[in-house]
Amino acid sequence: MTELTASPPDSPPVSGTRPAWLTPNLWWLVIPAILFILLFFLIPVLSLFASSFDKAMPGQITFQGNFSWDNYERIFTRSLYYTAIWRSVWIGAAVAAVCLVIGYPLAFIIARSLRPGIATLITILVLCSMQLDMVIRLYGLMVLMGDKGLINNGLIALGIISEPLPLMYNWVGVIVGLVQVTLPFMILSLIGSIRSINPALEEAARSLGSSRWHVMRTITWPLSLPGIYAGTLLVFALAISSYVVPALMGGWKVITLPIHIYQQIAEVGRWQFGAAVAAILFLTSLCAMALYIVALRRNAGGRV
Amino acid sequence: MDDVNPVPLTFRFIAALALMVLLVPVLIVVLAGLNSGEYLTFPPEGFSLRWVENFFTSPTFLPAFKLSFGLALATTLISTVLGTLASIFLTRSASKAREFLRGLFFLPVVLPGVVLGLALYVFFIWTDVGLARSLAGLIIGHVLVTMPFVIATVTASLVDLDLSVEEAARSLGATPLQAFWKVTLPLITPGISAGSIFAFIVSFGQFELTLFLATPDLQTLPLAIYSSLRYAFEPTAAAAGIFAICLVTVSTLISTRLSNLKKLLSRR
Amino acid sequence: MNDEKKGLSRRTLLKTGAAATGVSLFNINHVWSQDVTYSGEVFDAGGAVLNISEWGGYWEETQNQLLLNKFQKDFNCQIRYDSTFPWFPKYVAAGPQDPPFAMTNWNMPEMFKTAGAGDYFMEVEEVKANVPNSADLWDFAMQTGVGVTWAFSRYCYVYRTDVEVAPKSFKDFWLPEYAGKRGTYITSNTLQMMFFMASCNAFGSGETDFDAGYEAMRKAMPMKISDFTGNMATLVERGEVNIAVQSDAEALLQKEKGVPVDLYYWDEYKGILTQTKTISKYADPTSKKLAFALLNRTLDPGYQSAFADTFWMRPSNKKAVIPEKMAALGVANTADATSGLHIPDWSAYLVDEIDIVETTNEIFGS
Numbered sequence: 001m002t003e004l005t006a007s008p009p010d011s012p013p014v015s016g017t018r019p020a021w022l023t024p025n026l027w028w029l030v031i032p033a034i035l036f037i038l039l040f041f042l043i044p045v046l047s048l049f050a051s052s053f054d055k056a057m058p059g060q061i062t063f064q065g066n067f068s069w070d071n072y073e074r075i076f077t078r079s080l081y082y083t084a085i086w087r088s089v090w091i092g093a094a095v096a097a098v099c100l101v102i103g104y105p106l107a108f109i110i111a112r113s114l115r116p117g118i119a120t121l122i123t124i125l126v127l128c129s130m131q132l133d134m135v136i137r138l139y140g141l142m143v144l145m146g147d148k149g150l151i152n153n154g155l156i157a158l159g160i161i162s163e164p165l166p167l168m169y170n171w172v173g174v175i176v177g178l179v180q181v182t183l184p185f186m187i188l189s190l191i192g193s194i195r196s197i198n199p200a201l202e203e204a205a206r207s208l209g210s211s212r213w214h215v216m217r218t219i220t221w222p223l224s225l226p227g228i229y230a231g232t233l234l235v236f237a238l239a240i241s242s243y244v245v246p247a248l249m250g251g252w253k254v255i256t257l258p259i260h261i262y263q264q265i266a267e268v269g270r271w272q273f274g275a276a277v278a279a280i281l282f283l284t285s286l287c288a289m290a291l292y293i294v295a296l297r298r299n300a301g302g303r304v
Numbered sequence: 305m306d307d308v309n310p311v312p313l314t315f316r317f318i319a320a321l322a323l324m325v326l327l328v329p330v331l332i333v334v335l336a337g338l339n340s341g342e343y344l345t346f347p348p349e350g351f352s353l354r355w356v357e358n359f360f361t362s363p364t365f366l367p368a369f370k371l372s373f374g375l376a377l378a379t380t381l382i383s384t385v386l387g388t389l390a391s392i393f394l395t396r397s398a399s400k401a402r403e404f405l406r407g408l409f410f411l412p413v414v415l416p417g418v419v420l421g422l423a424l425y426v427f428f429i430w431t432d433v434g435l436a437r438s439l440a441g442l443i444i445g446h447v448l449v450t451m452p453f454v455i456a457t458v459t460a461s462l463v464d465l466d467l468s469v470e471e472a473a474r475s476l477g478a479t480p481l482q483a484f485w486k487v488t489l490p491l492i493t494p495g496i497s498a499g500s501i502f503a504f505i506v507s508f509g510q511f512e513l514t515l516f517l518a519t520p521d522l523q524t525l526p527l528a529i530y531s532s533l534r535y536a537f538e539p540t541a542a543a544a545g546i547f548a549i550c551l552v553t554v555s556t557l558i559s560t561r562l563s564n565l566k567k568l569l570s571r572r
Numbered sequence: 573m574n575d576e577k578k579g580l581s582r583r584t585l586l587k588t589g590a591a592a593t594g595v596s597l598f599n600i601n602h603v604w605s606q607d608v609t610y611s612g613e614v615f616d617a618g619g620a621v622l623n624i625s626e627w628g629g630y631w632e633e634t635q636n637q638l639l640l641n642k643f644q645k646d647f648n649c650q651i652r653y654d655s656t657f658p659w660f661p662k663y664v665a666a667g668p669q670d671p672p673f674a675m676t677n678w679n680m681p682e683m684f685k686t687a688g689a690g691d692y693f694m695e696v697e698e699v700k701a702n703v704p705n706s707a708d709l710w711d712f713a714m715q716t717g718v719g720v721t722w723a724f725s726r727y728c729y730v731y732r733t734d735v736e737v738a739p740k741s742f743k744d745f746w747l748p749e750y751a752g753k754r755g756t757y758i759t760s761n762t763l764q765m766m767f768f769m770a771s772c773n774a775f776g777s778g779e780t781d782f783d784a785g786y787e788a789m790r791k792a793m794p795m796k797i798s799d800f801t802g803n804m805a806t807l808v809e810r811g812e813v814n815i816a817v818q819s820d821a822e823a824l825l826q827k828e829k830g831v832p833v834d835l836y837y838w839d840e841y842k843g844i845l846t847q848t849k850t851i852s853k854y855a856d857p858t859s860k861k862l863a864f865a866l867l868n869r870t871l872d873p874g875y876q877s878a879f880a881d882t883f884w885m886r887p888s889n890k891k892a893v894i895p896e897k898m899a900a901l902g903v904a905n906t907a908d909a910t911s912g913l914h915i916p917d918w919s920a921y922l923v924d925e926i927d928i929v930e931t932t933n934e935i936f937g938s
Contacts, residue, residue, distance in 0.1 A: 032386050037408060037448070047426075105314075125323065127553075131549055132333060132545045135529055137333060140328075140329030147810075148812050169797075180326065212312050234456075241415060262418050282419075362633075364633055516656075
């Protein structure tokens with residue numbers, strides 16, 4: 001269905017022209033990974049989802065087999081829950097979009113830098129920002145964005161505003177936090193596919209008199225679509241399933257599905273209901289990504 | 305390439321913004337960790353290495369750091385091997401199941417870590433083979449969430465590989481295994497090391513999944529930092545972060561020396 | 573309102589019934605349920621492992637330093653300390669027969685929730701008989717019948733003194749001057765649960781008049797919602813919050829640190845934030861005996877004073893001496909100072925917890 005980083009426009013055809021020894025039974029290569037996923041992902045997760053059809057009972061975790069739709073009915077009849085579905089999706093999509101817009105130029109610079117030292121330096125900076133613990137990084141962001149944070153204090157001192165801007169404890173804070181956390185994944189997904197574009201193509205177009213932006217729009221961008229597609233999917237998936245960021249940056253004003261899941265499972269102890277919310281999140285996320293892939297395939301004329 | 309700089313000005317501007325989003329919070333934490341004051345304050349009250357020293361003598365953070373490091377190494381090793389093998393299949397097999405499997409391998413990223421952690425925890429208890437509250441159980445969880453990154457990166461580098469080189473080796477009499485080992489593997493090494501760096505970083509910083517799988521006595525760094533920040537804003541946590549940053553910088557520089565980072569993240 | 577009350581008691585009954593069935597189910601004669609006795613002596617546990625769970629971070633370091641290192645040496649045992657909160661799921665996933673920890677330190681709501689889900693904990697009477705130091709505790713320390721409270725702090729508002737207004741009563745939290753500068757916690761934090769019940773009590777007919785509590789929460793919005801006390805302390809320190817629900821341990825510490833704050837103790841409703849320990853009923857005999865010994869040391873007046881000195885929490889042992897710095901700020905360990913302390917009806921809260929969580933989330937999220 002999807003891959004995280006680029007596959008080139010001309011994906012190698014799996015055709016009969018390949019010598020026979022290259023297509024022997026390769027299954028043994030993938031069997032360990034499949035077994036691993038089957039045993040430690042599919043079975044545990046599906047049995048957790050199965051319990052979502054049990055009646056919710058605090059402290060009861062084993063599967064009872066009292067089939068009921070109660071948990072799902074609760075999700076779709078309480079605005080607290082069904083609004084969170086939509087909220088999670090739009091925040092995920094917004095984060096993916098913002099990451100793409102601000103990540104693309106940086107990836108472009110890393111991919112096309114004439115001096116390899118610069119590319120290495122920037123890459124290390126990006127990796128560093130990933131390596132610092134996420135929770136403490138968010139604390140750093142709070143120092144910056146709080147009501148009495150550096151940004152608000154600075155703007156007030158400069159006389160630009162008189163009341164602090166609400167940068168945190170709302171959707172703005174959550175999106176900035178998620179962008180901070182997921183941007184490196186976007187950049188690393190983009191670098192490869194931008195680098196695989198032959199610069200000669202762009203130069204040719206330039207020498208034929210196209211403007212820089214025109215070249216970017218008609219050549220560079222379309223040719224880097226595989227990376228864009230992989231990066232946005234990955235960032236969307238990471239953003240929609242994040243618990244810590246909305247919890248710390250949203251000040252409990254932006255309640256997304258993972259927060260409900262955590263609360264139901266870890267705090268209220270209603271695992272069946274938490275499992276139902278998790279199943280909804282999982283399905284919603286898959287549907288959103290499938291829709292995106294279909295739309296993208298149509299637009300790209302089957303290129304990705 | 306001619307001396308005309310191909311990067312438009314707007315791009316430079318937005319790229320600078322992106323770097324700021326990434327680095328300013330990191331900078332604040334680093335300054336707080338080098339702060340001489342009693343608490344994590346900003347702006348810092350003065351420069352000192354006392355919190356860094358504190359980190360090295362801390363009975364909480366140092367063991368947590370070591371655990372996270374070892375855990376990330378073990379995780380990286382396993383998920384790189386499993387993921388690379390799977391990637392060879394995904395790029396070379398003619399099977400129709402390829403697309404399906406690709407999607408399957410991506411799924412652990414979509415599920416919130418909390419859910420995955422809980423599902424695994426219940427599963428471990430239920431099967432009762434000693435995985436619950438064990439290091440092995442923790443590694444299994446981490447392999448699940450890092451393998452997608454390895455598969456993606458290695459698949460990309462394999463897809464791009466020119467098969468004719470391997471075919472040439474074959475026609476000169478190499479066995480398929482020799483051809484792969486001597487020719488293909490060196491060519492995709494940059495992809496594999498990029499994938500394993502990815503896996504290492506994701507495992508090292510994994511927080512939500514670990515919440516349910518962490519073991520008594522064995523606390524990972526993200527958990528240690530989280531539980532210390534809950535009660536007091538301790539600069540030692542920031543110092544631990546500084547140490548982690550130094551670590552990734554050094555290891556990236558070393559791997560750059562070993563296999564030119566430009567190649568490492570590129571596809572050719 | 574009347575119907576509502578009836579509904580509540582019916583649900584309470586149902587819940588109790590469910591718990592009772594749970595108990596009878598587990599009432600089989602388990603191999604570990606054999607009696608273990610302890611009378612305060614030091615013994616050699618032969619390197620046995622004792623699984624306990626308590627808070628992490630600085631708390632864990634302090635425990636090791638003041639108590640656990642020496643304990644492990646004296647009793648020749650190894651303590652496995654789990655600080656990955658929450659513990660309720662871990663207990664429930666493993667079941668009463670196979671407790672993940674021999675001893676756990678709780679905030680009360682989670683403890684009651686676990687106790688309600690099965691036959692996990694040894695009865696307080698049995699604990700009392702085997703832990704000599706428990707004879708010196710204030711009455712409230714074993715009032716729950718489930719665990720033994722060894723430290724506590726009182727609830728208060730912490731408020732900044734550099735703003736014009738200061739609270740004189742519980743209801744002053746709602747003064748218009750504090751609009752947008754009030755702070756409380758997420759629903760899973762005991763401080764919020766207690767604040768909620770105190771509000772029910774102040775604005776309604778009693779601590780379980782939840783509708784009055786919801787109304788009070790609505791009127792207090794917008795509030796800054798925090799997850800833990802440490803985070804709230806930072807918000808107060810930075811002046812993003814001018815009045816916050818807090819435990820006096822955290823508030824006194826902040827005051828001593830020089831932050832311009834003062835405390836208003838809730839005198840109308842003297843709730844306490846407790847640290848309470850349970851011993852698992854079906855832990856193996858050696859663990860049980862070690863747990864008795866460790867609890868006995870936890871209740872020791874010397875340890876409790878030392879702990880108070882580090883964490884600003886009040887001791888539950890009558891003989892413990894309050895550290896100078898706390899006494900200077902008005903903390904005392906006398907019959908007078910501990911009279912009227914209130915432990916809320918957590919069982920009633922838990923019966924309606926799901927509704928409370930949902931409604932409060934709706935209010936906080938609006």
